[in-house]
Amino acid sequence: MFEVRIQTEAFDAGAESRRLRAGRIDIGALVVFEGICRDHAPGVEGVQSLELEHYPEMTRASIERMVGQARVRWPLQGAVVVHRVGLLHPGDPIVLVVVAxxxxxxxxxxxxxxxxxxxxQAPLWKKEATPQGAQWVDAREADDEALARWGIESGNSGTR
Structure with missing residues (x-):
């Protein structure tokens, strides 16, 4: 199973992992990453909320293409990517990646x-609300450097 979902609702990482593995005895490894909204960001304290905006079809298609690239690079037996959009608060799950x-x-x-x-690279735009007001989150150099290790240039030059 290979699946990408963009949604406003919370997800259950354990349930998604169990669903991916259901009936499968050929899977030898399952790696799960769950990203969670925190109350701070680099140089910012007191994050009260995070709002994620997107273009539904563009976002989904972009992530599906990247899952396809992952399938070319590694012998995968399944992957589920769930990304939330809308208004999130510290402690809320934001993103889930499960790879088998x-x-x-x-x-x-x-x-x-x-x-x-x-x-x-995913076409998602993030705005943090803090006691000082709301601000769009800029692409971070460290994230661009992480992507470069895969031979992909980010092309980020402004706000995301």
Whole structure:
């Protein structure tokens, strides 16, 4: 199973992992990454909320293409990517990446690859609300550098 979902509702990482593995005895490794909204960001304290905006079809298609690239790079047996949009608060789950493969190395690498892509290339725009007001989140150099290890140039030059 390979699936990408963009949604406003919270997800259950355990349930998504169990669903991916259901009836499968060929899977040797399952790597799960769950990103959670926090109350701070680099240089920003007191994040009260995070609002994520997107273009539904563009966002989904972009992430599906990257899952396809992960499938070319590693022998994957399944992947589920769930990304939330809308208004989120500290402690809320934001993103889930579950990757299944026969071997742990492939699962870890593919999961890292997908997260590096999501942080820099997925057409999602983030706005943080703080006591000082709301501000759009700029692309971070460290995220661009992480993506570069996969041979992908980010092209980020402004706000995301």
């Amino acid at each position: 493969s026969s071997h742990r190395h492939d699962a870890f690498e593919a999961c890292a690859f997908l997260m590096d892509y999501l942080k820099t």
